[in-house]
Amino acid sequence: MPDDSVPYGPPPGSVILITGVMAAGKSTVAEALAARLPRAAHVRGDAFRRMIVSGRAEPLPGDASPEAAAQLRLRHRIAARVAxxxxxxxxxxxxxxxxxxxxxxxxxxxxxxxxLHVVVLAPGPGAVAAREAGRAKTGYGAWTVAAMDSALREGTPRLGLWLDTSARTPEETVDAVLARLPESRIRR
Structure with a gap:
């Protein structure tokens, strides 16, 4: 149900990218954010990865194969087009x-x-490890929390709104995203 008290809403026809490491809360926050907006769709990028039934190549820490990199770019292109x-x-x-x-x-x-808005969920590595330990699915296999956190903090350009969500509930995170949405806008 849309929340009429939202201090700022994106203009109709906007795209909001919610990104971060595994177990940062992306799925939960994206779904809750979409539910709070008057007319929104939640596009799950990982769904496009899972559509590859055979021949899927997963990116590995420090060295993604050319095929894994090509599949990741394909997934990103499809998600952006759907959005x-x-x-x-x-x-x-x-x-x-x-x-x-x-x-x-x-x-x-x-x-x-x-x-276009970009929101980067950036909880600390301790919070991510605790979340990963407490969920049914596991995202970290070849990756470690520290390696993925390093890829986020050291290798990712500072675009949009970065939020440390270590001590925030999903609802508090959505409140913060909506309150600070103008900071997340990177285009038009």
Missing amino acids: EEYAAAGFTAVVQDIVLGDDLAYWTGLVRDRP
Whole structure:
């Protein structure tokens, strides 16, 4: 149900990218944010990765194979195109995916004709490890929390709004995103 007390809402047809490391709360926050907006769609980038039934190549820490890198870029292109389609239909497209390092600048370049917001959820490594331990699915295999946190903090350009969500509930995080949404706007 949309919240009429939202201090700022994105213009119709906007795209909001919610990114961060695994277990940062991207899925929960993106879904809750979309639910608070008057007309929104939640685009889950990982769904496009899972659509590859055979031949999937996963990025590995420090050395993604050319095939893994190509598949990651494919996933990002598909998510951005789907977001643009929802935005063209008047929805706010809330995209959630892991977009770190140089991929963040690449991803933002894919959305050309829409108001674009970037929100980076950046809880501390201790909070991420605790969240990962407490959830049914596991995201960290070849990656460690420290390696992914380093990729976020040391290799990702400072675009949009970065939030340390270590001590925030998902609802508090959505409140912060909405209150500070103008800071997240990187285009138009």
